[in-house]
Amino acid sequence: MIEDPRKGARRGWAVPWERLSQYLPAVTMTVLLLTVWQAATMIWDIQKWLLPSPVQIGRAAVEARQLLGPHIWQTAKETLLGFAVALGAGTLLALAIDFSPTLRRAIYPLLVVSQTIPTIAIAPLLVIWLGYGIWPKIIVVGLVCFFPIVVSLADGLRSADPDLIALLQSMGATRRDVFFKVRWPGAMPAFFSGVKIAITYSVIGAIMGEWVGASRGLGIFMLRATNSFRTDWVFVAIGIIALMSIVLFLLVAALERALLPWYYTAEREERWEEL
Amino acid sequence: MPFVISGRADALAETRLGGGQVDKQRDDSGVIGVGDKVVLRDVRKSFRVDGRVTVALDGIDMVARDREFVTLIGPSGCGKSTLFNIICGLMEPEAGQVWLNSRVDGRRIGTVGYMPQKDLLLPWRSVLDNVILGPELAGVDRRKASREARELLPLFGLAGFEDSYPVTLSGGMKQRAALLRTVSCHRDIMLLDEPFGALDALTRSTLQDWLLGIWQRFRQTVLFITHDVEEAVYLSDRVYVMSARPAQMIKELTVPLARPRCRDMVATESFLSCKVELLAALGT
Numbered sequence: 302m303i304e305d306p307r308k309g310a311r312r313g314w315a316v317p318w319e320r321l322s323q324y325l326p327a328v329t330m331t332v333l334l335l336t337v338w339q340a341a342t343m344i345w346d347i348q349k350w351l352l353p354s355p356v357q358i359g360r361a362a363v364e365a366r367q368l369l370g371p372h373i374w375q376t377a378k379e380t381l382l383g384f385a386v387a388l389g390a391g392t393l394l395a396l397a398i399d400f401s402p403t404l405r406r407a408i409y410p411l412l413v414v415s416q417t418i419p420t421i422a423i424a425p426l427l428v429i430w431l432g433y434g435i436w437p438k439i440i441v442v443g444l445v446c447f448f449p450i451v452v453s454l455a456d457g458l459r460s461a462d463p464d465l466i467a468l469l470q471s472m473g474a475t476r477r478d479v480f481f482k483v484r485w486p487g488a489m490p491a492f493f494s495g496v497k498i499a500i501t502y503s504v505i506g507a508i509m510g511e512w513v514g515a516s517r518g519l520g521i522f523m524l525r526a527t528n529s530f531r532t533d534w535v536f537v538a539i540g541i542i543a544l545m546s547i548v549l550f551l552l553v554a555a556l557e558r559a560l561l562p563w564y565y566t567a568e569r570e571e572r573w574e575e576l
Numbered sequence: 577m578p579f580v581i582s583g584r585a586d587a588l589a590e591t592r593l594g595g596g597q598v599d600k601q602r603d604d605s606g607v608i609g610v611g612d613k614v615v616l617r618d619v620r621k622s623f624r625v626d627g628r629v630t631v632a633l634d635g636i637d638m639v640a641r642d643r644e645f646v647t648l649i650g651p652s653g654c655g656k657s658t659l660f661n662i663i664c665g666l667m668e669p670e671a672g673q674v675w676l677n678s679r680v681d682g683r684r685i686g687t688v689g690y691m692p693q694k695d696l697l698l699p700w701r702s703v704l705d706n707v708i709l710g711p712e713l714a715g716v717d718r719r720k721a722s723r724e725a726r727e728l729l730p731l732f733g734l735a736g737f738e739d740s741y742p743v744t745l746s747g748g749m750k751q752r753a754a755l756l757r758t759v760s761c762h763r764d765i766m767l768l769d770e771p772f773g774a775l776d777a778l779t780r781s782t783l784q785d786w787l788l789g790i791w792q793r794f795r796q797t798v799l800f801i802t803h804d805v806e807e808a809v810y811l812s813d814r815v816y817v818m819s820a821r822p823a824q825m826i827k828e829l830t831v832p833l834a835r836p837r838c839r840d841m842v843a844t845e846s847f848l849s850c851k852v853e854l855l856a857a858l859g860t
């Protein structure tokens with residue numbers, strides 16, 4: 302049945318309970334896992350330094366909350382700056398690849414090779430070259446994040462329907478028109494997929510950058526906690542890292558929804574639900 | 577030499593051309609009538625894919641005159657869409673000439689309104705923004721183009737849907753939006769490639785009457801592709817039948833029905849005899 306399509310744009314946000322209920326399975330699953338974990342540590346009486354229980358981790362978080370602030374802030378800064386660098390460089394590289402087939406052949410293999418080098422191997426070199434400041438971390442985050450951005454945008458730009466391009470050309474469109482009116486907007490869903498992958502890796506990138514040498518940040522906090530057998534603090538850090546990744550991911554997803562309303566029409570989603 | 581006219585000019589010249597534009601010289605390659613909006617001379621085109629050559633068009637001759645509704649009919653894959661791609665300037669023929677508005681030189685691209693076989697609406701644009709694509713590319717002021725398009729929306733059965741995205745439209749609505757987009761380019765020649773091909777019979781006959789209404793109002797020269805013999809006879813002034821690949825024009829038929837057309841004509845003898853003739857030419 303064809304409903305009034307004008308509803309499409311507004312619908313998704315109209316009923317809060319419906320939206321909240323979508324998260325119910327995730328919440329239930331998490332609570333269930335935590336319960337099993339808690340029960341297991343209690344039943345087998347597992348040592349705190351070996352595997353702390355969720356309750357112990359919670360207590361440790363409260364205990365460490367004064368300490369954590371500057372570390373979180375530092376890691377967040379590195380993550381966001383590194384991600385911004387990746388976004389800028391990734392977009393430029395994708396445009397270069399898209400602009401000329403020669404550049405595509407020249408750049409693409411190098412991109413792939415760049416991903417085969419373990420970040421852990423590069424990070425110490427970056428410290429040797431750039432010192433213990435924030436730059437090595439930004440670059441590690443950038444290296445981890447830029448690849449999905451380049452590939453998704455370059456492929457998205459190439460995936461434009463040739464018939465659509467022909468239609469615009471038949472109307473007298475220039476190459477510029479075709480880019481801005483067909484290829485760029487058409488590449489956006491793919492681009493956002495890449496950005497979502499990148500943002501998920503970004504926090505881990507910052508942590509790896511810090512492991513090699515830093516005075517502040519969640520990575521160094523974790524390292525110190527491990528060395529002093531404060532396993533509960535290690536888990537606190539892991540929890541915060543996970544939370545940061547989720548928040549960043551949700552921010553990107555929300556941005557995508559706001560910018561691509563045509564891709565997230567209520568009709569399209571209902572159809573997916575039905576399938 | 578841009579303009580060539582024929583002896584038929586006297587009959588047609590009154591309404592068409594101011595005398596100043598007419599070049600009285602003739603040219604050995606042939607004669608083009610003043611009212612001839614589209615003329616194809618011995619147009620040939622083949623495709624080479626993986627070393628295999630497919631001859632699509634093997635010497636196509638045809639004419640579409642001013643304000644005429646001309647239909648091309650032919651078996652699937654014979655080269656109808658290819659012919660349209662050539663006429664609108666997306667492809668060049670290997671041999672032969674294409675005359676648009678009595679001109680054979682220069683760029684054809686942008687001269688005709690082309691509605692491709694797929695509706696090809698931009699999914700990220702609202703119906704209204706899709707419709708004004710042509711004027712937008714031509715550098716027309718957006719507000720002016722939108723105002724004009726809004727006025728035409730009701731005529732195309734799209735009133736109230738200007739802000740909807742194409743995914744939310746039905747098949748028939750998409751076709752009408754694509755047609756409005758073509759009309760909004762304001763070209764006096766329109767190429768419509770199977771606009772109703774994917775629709776059910778009922779929607780199809782409604783849209784046929786509706787298309788005739790639109791055409792009565794705007795009076796462009798229309799070139800129309802279909803697989804449906806009845807549709808061809810019902811809509812057209814003239815019908816060309818193309819052979820299977822390599823395609824040639826194997827028949828030209830003038831439809832003797834009066835305008836405006838109405839559904840009752842479908843049962844008349846002249847309608848049926850046209851149908852029979854076309855079916856015979858198509859070899860079915």
Ligand SMILES: Nc1ncnc2c1ncn2[C@@H]1O[C@H](COP(=O)(O)OP(=O)(O)OP(=O)(O)O)[C@@H](O)[C@H]1O
Nearest residue numbers: 623624625630632651652653654655656657658659
């Ligand atoms: N760009 C192309 N490259 C190679 N071959 C092509 C190309 N375009 C068309 N052809 C070939 O030319 C022939 C005619 O194609 P065309 O699309 O013009 O047929 P058609 O008459 O429009 O068919 P239909 O009625 O099914 O739409 C086909 O055999 C097709 O494979």
Ligand SMILES: [Mg+2]
Nearest residue numbers: 656657658693
């Ligand atoms: Mg076709």
